[in-house]
Amino acid sequence: MxxxxxxxxxxxxxxxxxxxxxxxxxxxxxGFRRTQTGDLIPRDIIRRFTCIYNxxxxxxxxxxxxxxxxxxxxxxxxATESGTLTFQWVGDNGYTVTEIASIRVE
Amino acid sequence: MxxxxxxxxxxxxxxxxxxxxxxxxxPNLAANRKAAFQSALLKLVGDAKVQRGRVKLQLPPLxxxxxSVPLSVAVESPMTDADHVKAIHVLxxxxxxxxxxxxxxxxxxxxxxxxxxxxxxxxxTVTAIAQMSDGSFWSDSAEVVVTLSACxxxxxx
Amino acid sequence: xxxxxxxxxxxxxxxxALLANSWAAEIPLGERRSGYELMARETRAIQDDDATNPGxxxxxxxxxxWNRKAGPAGRACADCHGDARASMKGVAARHPAFDPARGRPxxxxxxxxxxxxxxxxxxxxxxESKELLALTAYVARQSRGLPIEPxxxxxxxxxxxxxxxxxxxxxxxxxxxxxxxxxxxxxxxxRAA
Numbered sequence: 001m002x003x004x005x006x007x008x009x010x011x012x013x014x015x016x017x018x019x020x021x022x023x024x025x026x027x028x029x030x031g032f033r034r035t036q037t038g039d040l041i042p043r044d045i046i047r048r049f050t051c052i053y054n055x056x057x058x059x060x061x062x063x064x065x066x067x068x069x070x071x072x073x074x075x076x077x078x079a080t081e082s083g084t085l086t087f088q089w090v091g092d093n094g095y096t097v098t099e100i101a102s103i104r105v106e
Numbered sequence: 107m108x109x110x111x112x113x114x115x116x117x118x119x120x121x122x123x124x125x126x127x128x129x130x131x132x133p134n135l136a137a138n139r140k141a142a143f144q145s146a147l148l149k150l151v152g153d154a155k156v157q158r159g160r161v162k163l164q165l166p167p168l169x170x171x172x173x174s175v176p177l178s179v180a181v182e183s184p185m186t187d188a189d190h191v192k193a194i195h196v197l198x199x200x201x202x203x204x205x206x207x208x209x210x211x212x213x214x215x216x217x218x219x220x221x222x223x224x225x226x227x228x229x230x231t232v233t234a235i236a237q238m239s240d241g242s243f244w245s246d247s248a249e250v251v252v253t254l255s256a257c258x259x260x261x262x263x
Numbered sequence: 264x265x266x267x268x269x270x271x272x273x274x275x276x277x278x279x280a281l282l283a284n285s286w287a288a289e290i291p292l293g294e295r296r297s298g299y300e301l302m303a304r305e306t307r308a309i310q311d312d313d314a315t316n317p318g319x320x321x322x323x324x325x326x327x328x329w330n331r332k333a334g335p336a337g338r339a340c341a342d343c344h345g346d347a348r349a350s351m352k353g354v355a356a357r358h359p360a361f362d363p364a365r366g367r368p369x370x371x372x373x374x375x376x377x378x379x380x381x382x383x384x385x386x387x388x389x390x391e392s393k394e395l396l397a398l399t400a401y402v403a404r405q406s407r408g409l410p411i412e413p414x415x416x417x418x419x420x421x422x423x424x425x426x427x428x429x430x431x432x433x434x435x436x437x438x439x440x441x442x443x444x445x446x447x448x449x450x451x452x453x454r455a456a
Contacts, residue, residue, distance in 0.1 A: 002323030007314035017216035021314040025324075030225070032202050032257045058214040065257075066198065066206040066225045068174040070317035074221035078214055166305055176305050221315075 001025075003097045006087050011104040012079035020051065021074040024089050024097060030065035046091035049073050054083040063091075079105045139200055146204040150195050150235060151243045161246035163196075163234040172226040172256040177206075181218035181236040181244070191218035193237040200230035202257055225256035292410070318400060321393075325401025328394060334385035340398075343382060351405035361418045368413070368422050371399050 004024040012018050024046060031043025043065060051059040058077050077085075082105045089097045132138065147156075160182045169175050181191045190213045196206040209220050218236065226232070233247040299310060313319050329340045329347055344350040359368035362377070369377065375398050376387035388395035415423055430443045 001327055002320050005314070005320060005323065021312075023315065023317055023320060025317070025320040030202075030257055053214065056214065058212065060210040061220070062208040062210075064203060064205045064207060066201050066203065068223040068225050068256075070320060072221070072223050072315050072317075074315065075209075076215055076217040076219055078216040080214070170303055170305075174305075176308065 004087065004089060004099050006085075006099050006101055008085070008101055008103065010102070011106065014079060014081070014105050016079045017076050018079050018103075019074065019076055020085075022049070022072070022087055022099075024049075024071050024073075026070060026089075026091065026095070028063075028065065028067055028069045028071060032065070044092045044095075046071055046089050046095065048088075048090045050088050051075070051077065052086040052088070053077060054081060079103060081105050136200070139202070139204070143197055143199045143204040146197055147233075147235070150197075150237075154241065154243050156235060156243040156245050158245055160244040161194075161234050161236045163232065163246040163248045165232055165248045165250050167248075167250060169226060169250055169252045171254045172228075172252040173254070174223045175226050175250070175252075176221070177224045177232070178221040179219060179234045179236075179246075183218050183236075183238070185213045185216055185218060187213055188239070190239045191215075191236050192239055194218065194220055195235045195237075196224070197233045197235070198226065198230055199233075200228040201225070202227060206232075226250060226252050227255045227257040228252055292412075321397045321400040322404050324393065324397035325399070325404075328398050329401055333379065334383035336384060338383050340378070347401065347405050351402050353406055353409055355399075355403035355406040356409040356411050357413055359413050359419075359422075361414065361416075368419055371402060375399065375402070 002025060004022065006020065006022050008020040009018055026046050027044065028046065029041055029044040031040065031045075033041045035041060045065055045067070046063050049059075049061040049063065049071075050057055059075050061073055063071060082103060085101045085103060087099045087101070089095070162180045162182075164178045164180075165175060177196065179194050179196065181194060183189065183191045185191065191211060193211070194209040196208075197204050198206055206224050207220070207222060211218060224232075229251045231247050231249050233245055236244045238244065299307065302310065309316050309318075326347075329344075332339045332342075340347070355371055358371045358374065360374070361367070362369045362374075372390065372395055375395065379385045379387055388398070413419065433442045
């Protein structure tokens with residue numbers, strides 16, 4: 001099942017700043033909502049997102065409950081070389097999702 | 107004919123009651139949250155001076171639904187090794203927690219920016235802080251009016 | 264105001280009300296507007312960009328479910344319907360559609376569940392479940408941009424009339440006291456998004 005979606009160009013010129021858009025499927029339960037009987041629904045969120053480009057971390061985000069459900073993270077990175085971009089989401093209750101994309105840089 | 111906005115305001119009025127009840131439970135709610143914001147800010151910048159400028163925080167000024175608010179931050183910077191943005195932080199004064207999101211970046215980003223969607227619990231000021239490689243801090247803030255607050259909804263279970 | 268003017272005003276008001284009522288009841292197909300045009304700017308922005316639209320996560324889930332075998336015969340939607348992009352084009356746009364077996368119109372969710380029960384011999388999917396939302400979103404995606412046009416004929420007309428009456432009726436409800444007709448432009452959705 002789709003857990004995260006990443007959109008970025010398949011190729012770019014060396015040095016070009018590209019835009020990457022990511023979406024993760026996650027309710028981002030804040031920990032502030034209550035059940036009908038008044039009990040708090042425990043927090044369950046994605047805590048960290050990282051983008052690693054050929055082994056180097058190029059962008060890192062720490063998320064808090066104030067990030068809306070199904071987090072959108074859109075950012076930029078410099079197309080330095082061809083290779084692999086690894087996107088990782090880590091969160092509460094052992095949540096971990098990894099998506100990998102290739103980019104051709106000329 | 108009732109407009110959609112009037113209808114939403116009426117609905118918000120019925121949702122706002124829990125907030126009032128909350129305030130009755132904690133008469134210092136607003137003050138506590140403001141203090142939490144100050145404390146979070148202090149943790150981020152220490153005793154450094156935060157200057158206005160170089161940061162552009164964008165949020166819709168009028169928000170129908172505080173559960174999903176588009177937010178973008180962009181910081182003017184050459185993003186070179188000598189001069190770049192190291193971190194971007196977003197904080198609120200009236201959410202249950204002051205921290206919204208923190209970004210760590212480097213010259214590899216090319217452009218110091220973030221676009222995301224956030225939850226806002228009330229009409230308030232949202233603040234974005236950029237930490238530069240030279241140790242300086244810059245900020246921008248945006249005032250937003252929130253019709254339907256996040257974080258106050260009744261449980262669904 | 265003389266009696267004659269008063270009566271004339273009354274007649275005029277009645278005529279307007281009648282006209283407005285019938286006008287609101289039947290907006291010509293070419294004049295109907297998509298719900299998209301009523302969206303707030305931020306909602307439209309989400310709708311405009313698949314890369315940032317969380318709904319697309321459900322469309323992708325739906326695609327996976329379309330290809331997943333279900334039921335004792337191990338049959339997937341794809342096994343009968345093939346590539347949804349071809350076989351499902353226009354399907355969502357003509358629902359609710361009259362189902363002769365049931366003698367009444369069914370919506371897309373009911374159609375999907377009917378297929379599951381009858382063709383796949385699999386348990387129906389619960390309303391608002393992730394799976395049913397996903398399959399529905401995936402099938403509806405194949406009608407993107409097409410005008411929503413459920414067939415109105417002798418069989419479906421009674422249901423249409425009942426719907427119109429419900430839409431215009433003032434309700435006693437704490438969550439929505441207004442008739443649907445006053446908070447929207449009256450059944451104007453014309454394009455599948």
